[in-house]
Amino acid sequence: MLLGKDLIVWLLLALGGALFAGNVMAIVRPPPTARAEGDLERAPRIRSITMAAIGFVVAVVALAALLNN
Numbered sequence: 001m002l003l004g005k006d007l008i009v010w011l012l013l014a015l016g017g018a019l020f021a022g023n024v025m026a027i028v029r030p031p032p033t034a035r036a037e038g039d040l041e042r043a044p045r046i047r048s049i050t051m052a053a054i055g056f057v058v059a060v061v062a063l064a065a066l067l068n069n
Helices: 007-028 045-068
Strands: none
Touching: 007 045
8 A cells, every 4th residue: 555554644643733833833923024915914813723723633633543553
């Protein structure tokens, strides 16, 4: 099998971790200035926290699935 039988779990771990890390960084350290007209000054807090929580849950479940095997 291409890249092992746990490929989907590894992908979920990577995507969940990236979702968590990206949203936390958007909250903690927003860009200093808007890059283009229409950009927000900072990320919407509730949406970013929700998406970070979803990413954290996905990453933890994927890690548990990898450790369980």
